[in-house]
Structure formats: C-alpha cells, structure tokens
Amino acid sequence: MSSITFDGVTVRYPGAESDAVENVSFECDDGELVVLLGPSGCGKSTLLRTVNRLVPLAAGRVRIDGNDVNALDAVELRRSVGYVIQAVGLFAHMTVAQNVAVVPSLRGWSRDETARRVDELLRMIGLDPAAYRDRRPSRLSGGEAQRVGVARAIAARPRALLMDEPFGAVDAIVRTALQRELVRIVAELHTTTLFVTHDMDEAFRLADRIVVMRSGRVEQVARPQELFERPATEYVRDLVHAGDDVYRRYFMRGRALLRGLAE
Template structure:
C-alpha cells in the first residue's frame, strides 16, 4: 500500500532528517515508528501526505507516485491524527467530524449522518456529544473526535503522530484499547509515530526502530524485543525488554498444565478417587456446561464435614483468560487474584491451567525461538531439577 524507495530528506542547512529510506507497509498493516526526538520518524510520516517534500527518492501510494498527485487531493484521501488534535473550536463535535466528507462534496445531511456513525464507533454517543464544542470535552474525548474525523472519508491510509501522547496514562491505555478494537474491524493501513516503546510494542504489527535518520530494525514486536538486530536497538528497547515481551507473547496450548478435572455435581468419593489416582493435591472444578467454577483440594474431599457433592466443598476461582491472551494479562490476573494458577479457556471450554513456572518457560521459549528464528514449539529448555 505504501512504498518508500530510497527516500531522503535533506534541508538547505545540510541537515539530513531521513537518509536513503526504503521499506513497505502492506495493506491493512499498522507499523509503529519509534525513536528519540529528532530521529526522522515524523518527517517520514509527513512525507506521505506531502506536508514535507522528499529531496530524493519516491513514495508510492497503492502503486502511484505521490509526487504526481495534487497535494490537497492526496491529503483528502489520507486520514491524519496529531497529538494536538486540531479541532475547530467554533464548530460542534458533529460538524468537526463531518468536515472532510463535506469538503469532498457530500451533502451536509449525509456528511453529518456519517459523522454520527463514527462518533458512535469511537465511543462518543452523538446524541450526547454531537452538539458540544471542543472546549467542553476532556482530552481523551477530543482525541476520540480526532480519530473519528480522520476516518470520516473512509481513507485507506491513516497517519497518526503521537495521537495519545497528551493524555494521562489511564486514558492513554483506554484509547489504545479502543484504537486496537477499531483497527481489528476497519483494517486501515497505518503509520503510527510514537516515542514510547511500550506503545509501539502494544499497537504495531511491526515496529520500525529509528536511529539518526534511518531505520535500525523493522520487524515484529516479538522479534525486536527478543532478537535486537543492532546494539542501538537493544539499548533503545531497554534492558527490561524481556518484561515488555509479556505484552506480545500469547498463551499457547503447549504452555498449559493439565490437573485433574471434576464436576460440581460429582460425588465427593468419586472426586477423591480421581485425585488419588493422579496423586494430585487439587483439581479444577467445572460446572454443568464445562465452564470453570473453581477448584477443590484433596484435603477438603477427605474431610467428613460438608455435603455429598463437590459443589459443597469447592472454592470459586475468578482468574481465567482465553487462549492466545498475552502473558502480561496472565501475570496481571495472577497478581490481582493472588493465584498460583490461572484457568485458560477456548471460548467457554476449559483447556488447562497456566502457572507462574509455565509462564516463565513460555517467555523463555519465545525469546529463544525468535533469536534462533525457529517456531516456539521447537524450543526445549534446560531447567534446574527440583531438589
């Protein structure tokens, strides 16, 4: 969708902002451009909509050299979201969002109807927020309006220049979640500029790590964190890149343990026999439809007090997550619930449990696999045997 061919931007004073840049962004892909201030990432993005003209090389948009396209017409085909949002203070939220469709010749009624749809899509009820003005909104709400306005003409490409950088961390995380939800539905081709490596890791299908005017590494978040291509990249992503990998390493079936499973309405004696046969200290308890209810200890089944079924002796367990969830979410749930394990499901079906030891092993296998360029399931680990 977007192709850079030996693109250079050099200013009259001799400063080279971008030096011989060549890379591609596939249709529907989100690439995060990350690096320190002044490294050329924003210049790269602004050359796509010709707010900055390259000195050498060319940029192709869907196979067309953008240098041959009228800049105003080009910009109306590309969504643009910036940190300062840039809403018109004298226009309502609805009219701000309808600006681009109206400029493209849509009738006012049709443009406003499209704007209302998009406000709803970004989580702002148009009946509540449509008639408000920008100064009546919070920072996070203004950012949502900025995203809605950028999407109003249904552009195939979005350029986003630190769009969530001016809000507090809690709102920023919520906006990131909402944007990921939108992208999973809309599949726009996105260049997303950020200085925050954690945001880049969380949002990007691939990450372009910038040095001085050049890309040091362009790869998936997992590979950038697990196998930095250069010393610069390793230093930039940080010594704690192993922890950052928790966000991009999914829980897989091979990571799970499989303790005994009993049902809520099983007789206590049958459940006790099951644990005894497996020499297990506890079992996962499922309800009638196979969903995780909690767990039961062998000692509880052996006690004389309590009712005749597992239901009367089981303890609930709220810590569970779907297969494919990131290890970071699993670790967070374990800490939140003070749990020694967490149930993993596929839909509503129980698959197994993830323990802290298995979580650690999954992270090690992921790192080793990326470094060796082999599938994660092919990696075996040397471990210290239990005493």
C-alpha cells in the same frame, strides 16, 4: 486495500546541515499497523509527513498503492489519507459534528450521508452522539478530544491513516484505553496505519511491525517479537531491553489476543 512504500526516501530541511531523513526504504502492507519508533528528532514525524506531502522529498519516492504521491494532487491525496496529530488541532470554532464532517464535506458528501456518518463514528469512538454532536472542542476532555481527532481522520474512509504521537498528551489510563480502541478500530476498518511514537511500550502494544529509527536512518524493521529475539544493532538491543521487557512481552501477547478476537 492500500499499501505504502518508501523507496530511498531522503528529506533535508532548508538551511539544515544534514538530512532529517536519510535513504529510508520499507513497505507498509495493506491493513498493517506500522509504528515508527525513535527518540525525538530522529526524523520519524518528518518521514510520516512525506506520505501526505506536508514535507517535500529531497530524493526517493513514496508510493500509495503503487502511485507516486508526488504525481498526485496534494489536496486530493490528503483528503484520501487520515491524519491525526498529538496536539489534536480540533477546529475551535466548530462543533464536534462539524469537525468530524470536515473531510466528508470537502469531498462533497450529501448532508444526510455526512450526518449519518458522524453519528456512526461518534458511537464507534464511544461518545453518545446526542450528548456530544453539538459540543465545542473547548468542552471536551483531552481523551475525548483525541477520540474526536481520530473520528475526524477516518470519517471519509481514508485508504491510509497517519498518526503522529496521537496519544502523547493524554494521561496514562486514558492512553491505554485509546490504544485499545485504536487496535479495535484499525482491525475493524482494515486501514493501513503508520503510527509515530517515542514510547516503547506503546509501540509494542500497537504494532504489527516496528520501524526503529535513529538520526534520520532506519536501524531495523521487524515484528515486535523479532526485535527482542534478533535485534539488528546494538542500539535496538539497548532500546528493547531498556525498562521492563517482561511487561512488553505481556502486552505483545495481549495484543495478539485482541487481534484474534477482532478477526
């Protein structure tokens, strides 16, 4: 379905002394879940936001399915790419159903088709449509709100999904549940996904491949297993072996298992 290609991508914010993202190149294959991993301020969110053109490029090119995103209409592009952020940003004056229906309605879906899709998505994320459809975001828990945020992002069947620390603000138990659901949904929909996090364990649980970033540059792009076995730099070595790496190996295996079950 979709691939995302970064080719020498460089970003410099106005007035900044150095590049926020410097000459980044890698490819995210069709249906792949790629995690951008690094400490805060390393440029991972900035890199993510170049895909839907929320951040302009200083140099290089981002392509979706071979199409230069800068050649596409920005608004049309964003409607075809799902977007989930840590702060969720559910529209407070709309109901859950209206939030989920935002992109379908922007794309001119019929009322019936949209309503059917909303119910289908609410069930997919484990919220009973009858109970949740007409609720306001203020009456959702943190975990429920982010589930709705994910449903909103995938509502119009986007060709790619961009997630910026989506589970960073929910508690550990809910986070694990959400991660498990995300793996299931992404495998089910086969949506190419870029996922930003600074959480090593999260990266290892979710990623097909991990892009390790540090001060705007890519340190290594590799499968989780490979990061352990052949860390490209000292930095990557320290990163993967910080904390409990036995635990991480355990989750890699759990994830492979989940993938297998979904397929």
